Amino acid sequence: MTNKLSKIPYWLLAGTLTLSATLAHAADTIKVGVLHSLSGTMAISETTLKDTVLMLIDAQNKKGGLLGKKLEAVVVDPASNWPLFAEKARELLQKDKVAVVFGCWTSVSRKSVLPVFEELNGILFYPVQYEGEESSRNVFYTGAAPNQQAIPAVDYLMKDLGVKRWVLAGTDYVYPRTTNKILEAYLKAKGVKEEDIMINYTPFGHSDWQSIVSDIKKFGSAGKKTAVVSTINGDANVPFYKELGNQGISAKDIPVVAFSVGEEELSGIDTKPLVGHLAAWNYFMSVKGKANDAFIKEWHDFIKNPKRVTNDPMEATYIGFNMWVKAVEKAKTIDPDKVIGTMVGIEAPNLTGGTAKMLPNHHLTKPVLIGEIQADGQFDVVWKTKGLVEGDAWSDFLPGSKDIIADWTAPIKCGNYNTVTKTCSGQNFK
Amino acid sequence: MPSRTLIRAGFLTFALTLQVLLGVVPAHAADDAAVQATLVQLRDADFDGKAELVETLAASNHPRLAPILKALYDSRLYYQEENNRTVIGLNDAAEITIEDAVTGAALGAVSKRSLDRITANNRLRSLIENRLASLGLASADSQQRKAAVEAFMRNPDPSGAAPLRERLAVETDGGIKESLTLALALADLASDDATVRATAATALGGQMQTEIRGRLTRVAADDSDANVREAAKSALSRTEFRLQLLGWAETLFFGLSLGSVLILAAIGLAVTFGVMGVINMAHGELMMLGAYTTWLTQQWLPVNWSLPVAVPLAFLVTALVGIAIERGIIRFLYGRPLETLLATFGVSLILQQAVRSIFSPLNRSVAAPDWMSGTILLGPLEVTLNRLVIVGFCIAVFALLWLALQRTRLGLEVRAVAQNRAMARAMGVRSARVDALTFGLGSGIAGVAGVALSQLTNVGPNLGQSYIVDSFMVVVFGGVGNLWGTMVAGLSLGVANKLLEPWTGAVLAKIVVLVFLILFIQKRPRGLFPQRGRAAEV
Known part of the structure; x- marks a missing residue:
């Protein structure tokens, strides 16, 4: 007993030595923060992005790291808990002193960390399509803005499928509400009448879709081509599509175009009743091309499961990571101000064969693709925009944000600049 | 490499078949080549081009037309x-079994990545x-003819109506005759x-x-001729009342x-919470385990x-x-409800x-x-089969549980312990x-409920959370310790x-129901059917 007790100081000493060794080692690395939920409701989507960042860091280190140093991932788990996102972000920036953070999925988590990044002058790469109406100096939005997903999808339905009647169905939170507001204004501007638009909101995780689907069916039986524009989020999609299939609504009768359903979500559904329904994204796994094939292979090798799929937010993470690497190489430092200063104008290849460019409003140029769901859970591209679409932070179709632009280059240097009154309100870093 | 050999063997078969065809029926083979040439163009065509090619194919009257179009x-x-040809995939896997689209000759299995869909x-x-x-x-099978007419009714393109008229003249089956008349109208x-x-x-x-109603509505609204609009309107009004009734029934x-x-x-909670008085926050997770069990069985057994x-x-x-x-x-932790609640939440x-x-x-x-x-027709009402099965399943589970509690030795003991443990x-x-x-027993029923839920919603780690509140709501509303109440x-x-949902929307409907429940519990804290007698006072 005494023998064992007397050993404790040695253990402590050894522990301290290891710790200091780690610290010494840490000084030679550049730390990259990963802020994605690994538990809770959002784990289903966000775990994949954590793995993507780890894979990209691994690949970068094999190429010799960055500025002669190795990259080191600091993974934290905000557990799908929005206030915890802010705490973890603070921890990453203050305690771990990370050079950059890749993270967040839901808009509410992004809104929760935003003040932290602005206060501590960190850099966040946000890889998910979102509702827009925001631009922060410290955030780079590598997912789609509404004009890079929702508006082109509606255009496709209107022009190619001749849709005259619209159901805007969404989960009841900020992204669907804002997107639907933009879409409603856009549709009315295109001459769609009030009675031809049906808007419906459901709670998170809604599972009993019987009456809503039956309403959609009735709404669609007025003799005009009807489509559903779905901003239904996450888990609620499966019972929704199941109910559509069960009530015999096929994609030929009433197509559903979704903005939150990708390959990953489909891998948890029996896709047979869904064939022909649509999704609008900037990337599909099925797109053929060297870059995409290589990315898929790298992913399968890294995750050691050839059945795992890739999706749009993964591509956004990939683009964001490569842009950050390029910006750091160009700035020759990880100093946030210098990196943010060099980011605008940086170009990085996307996986569908084009080049993404970081715009002054911290959004990207992206191609918009519309895909139809296939029986194997993949999408076949049925339409794509001619060129790249520039991400617009402030929608031109909302009365409140029509005159507002974001431009982080001199002389405006503002995320919320009114072009009529020539004033900058909020998010202004002079 | 067995697959290589298979391909080669397949290719040989194909070549042989081609030779035989060329030798014996040259006219047919030339036809094949033309169809294959049309099919090959499909690859690079845009969707308008593809539509034209499909029309060309349909006009060719080739014997393999139906399987090609179906594929x-x-x-x-x-x-x-x-090989610059089109093939039909017979399964969906990384190694895919294919046959020649035009001749139908088996071509063995190839890697899916070597094919362009x-x-x-x-x-x-x-x-x-x-x-x-x-x-x-033209099929001899009346089922197929019926399906054909129904398919036509889904997109009634007048240019395709001629074959229907021909068919109507010779059709003998009364039901099909009727739907043919409707389709032509x-x-x-x-x-x-x-x-x-x-x-x-x-x-x-x-x-x-x-x-039909959709078409009529459109005609009633935008037809250029006033008489036609009038006719469509009166045709629609004949079904209005029935439709309303049907809406209520739905x-x-x-x-x-x-x-x-x-x-x-x-119902599982009614047993554990109602009869035993245990607040089991893990009830939802037991349902989740039931749903995962369903998934596991599907890995081993055919879905049906x-x-x-x-x-x-x-x-x-x-x-277990x-x-x-x-x-x-x-x-x-019996007798310590707060601790039980926390422990089961853990x-x-x-x-x-x-x-x-x-x-x-x-x-x-x-x-x-x-x-x-x-879906299935219950009289005039179209109901979805999965919901109908679940309603039946619920009744069966309820009946079995009731029998188990009323007619078995265990049920007797359960009730006895619930009423007066000491006695x-x-x-x-x-x-x-x-x-x-x-x-x-209560947990097992939760698992059985999980099997039913796996047919309605996501099978994932969060399945239980979305149902736990509802379950407690039902048990409390019904009266603790009363199956009929549940x-x-x-x-x-x-x-x-x-x-409420059609009036208020799904979000508000839920809130209204919850508010009503809160008020109800204020008035009758013991629920709809409170337990009476000494046991209830303990």
């Missing part, structure tokens, strides 16, 4: 670059459905002649199908089916057989987990994260068996064993929710 419809038509979009699928329909019209609605349109509109009166069914889901989720096997299996698995929870944790988190670690955080896809897919023990009932078995409460909450 394109199902996205199983591929282009094989190395020929894509179809919705417009193309509608066109193919229409063209396949006219092919099916639908096509006539697009005629250039206003009198033809008006007659067609009148002929379609009294029909309830959404396709809402009632939706309510009953939502209610039966609530009952299924709550998996559910009947999954039900008893899920009962066993979750009952339940007994383990009771023996391991809850029995030390168990629920552990179970969730365990499932996340074992099965991954991604949802699992549980397929619906054929006998639970689609039951004095009469020789081993109350510890009864507690464990009761908890196992039944009435579940059904009335379901129907109330569905009645």
Whole structure:
């Protein structure tokens, strides 16, 4: 007993030595923060992005790291808990002193960390399509803005499928509400009448879709081509599509175009009743091309499961990571101000064969693709925009944000600049 | 490399077949070549081009036309670059078994990445459905003819109406004759002649199908001729009242089916919470385990057989987990509801994260068996089969549980312990064993409910969370310790929710129901059917 007790100081000493060794080692690395939920409701989507960042860091280190140093991932788990996102972000920036953070999925988590990044002058790469109406100096939005997903999808339905009647169905939170507001204004501007638009909101995780689907069916039986524009989020999609299939609504009768359903979500559904329904994204796994094939292979090798799929937010993470690497190489430092200063104008290849460019409003140029769901859970591209679409932070179709632009280059240097009154309100870093 | 040899063998067979065909029936072979040439063009064509090519194919009258179009419809038509030909995939895997699209000759298995899928979009699928329909019209099988007419009615393109007219002249089956007449009337609605349109509109009166009503509504609104509009309007008005009644019946069914889901989720809790008084926050996770059991059985058994096997299996698995929870944790906490609540909440988190670690955080896809897919006509009411099966299943589970509690020795002991523990023990009932078995029974029923839920919602680690609040709501509303109360409460909450939904929207409907419940509990704290007598006072 005494023998064992007397050993404790040695253990402590050894522990301290290891710790200091780690610290010494840490000084030679550049730390990259990963802020994605690994538990809770959002784990289903966000775990994949954590793995993507780890894979990209691994690949970068094999190429010799960055500025002669190795990259080191600091993974934290905000557990799908929005206030915890802010705490973890603070921890990453203050305690771990990370050079950059890749993270967040839901808009509410992004809104929760935003003040932290602005206060501590960190850099966040946000890889998910979102509702827009925001631009922060410290955030780079590598997912789609509404004009890079929702508006082109509606255009496709209107022009190619001749849709005259619209159901805007969404989960009841900020992204669907804002997107639907933009879409409603856009549709009315295109001459769609009030009675031809049906808007419906459901709670998170809604599972009993019987009456809503039956309403959609009735709404669609007025003799005009009807489509559903779905901003239904996450888990609620499966019972929704199941109910559509069960009530015999096929994609030929009433197509559903979704903005939150990708390959990953489909891998948890029996896709047979869904064939022909649509999704609008900037990337599909099925797109053929060297870059995409290589990315898929790298992913399968890294995750050691050839059945795992890739999706749009993964591509956004990939683009964001490569842009950050390029910006750091160009700035020759990880100093946030210098990196943010060099980011605008940086170009990085996307996986569908084009080049993404970081715009002054911290959004990207992206191609918009519309895909139809296939029986194997993949999408076949049925339409794509001619060129790249520039991400617009402030929608031109909302009365409140029509005159507002974001431009982080001199002389405006503002995320919320009114072009009529020539004033900058909020998010202004002079 | 066996697959290589197979390809080579396949190619040889193909070459041989080609030779034989060339030698014996040269005319046919030339035809084949033409069709193959058309098919090959499909690969690079845009969707307008593809539509034209499909028309060319349909005009060719080739004997393989139906399987080729069906394959394109199902996205199983591929282009094989190395041999510059189109093939049909017979399965969907990394190694895909193919046959020549035109000759139907088996070509063995090849890697899927060596093939280019020929894509179809919705417009193309509608066109193919229409063209396949006219092919099916001539079929000797009356089922196929019926399907053909129905397919035509889904997109009544007047240019495809001629074969229907021909068929109507020779058709003998009364039912098909009737739908042929309707289909032709639908096509006539697009005629250039206003009198033809008006007659067609009148002929379609009294029909309830959404396709027909949709067309009529459109004609009633935008037809250029006033007479036609009038005819369409009066045709529509003939069904209005019936449609309204049907709407009410439909809402009632939706309510009953939502209610039966609530009952299924709550009934296990009615046993553990109602009879034993244990607040089991892990109840939802037991349902989740039941759903995962369904998924596991589907990995081993064909989908159509998996559910009947999954039900008893899920009962066993979750009952055992339940007994383990009771023996391991809850029995030390009887009489301390707050501690029980916290401990079981902990168990629920552990179970969730365990499932996340074992099965991954991604949802699992549980397929619906054929006998639970689609709709069925109950009189004039079209109901979805999966909901109907679940309503029946709920009744069966309820009846079995009721029988178990009323007619078995265990049921008697359970009731005895619930009413007066001390007295039951004095009469020789081993109350510890009864507690464990009761908890196992309640948990097992939760597992069975999980099997039903796997058909309705996501099978993932969060499945339980979304139902736990509803379950407690039903049990509290119905009156703790009363199975009938649970039944009435579940059904009335379901129907109330569905009645409110069209007016208030889904979000508000839920809130209204909750507010009503809170007020109700203020007035009657013991629920709809409170337990009376001495036991209830303890």
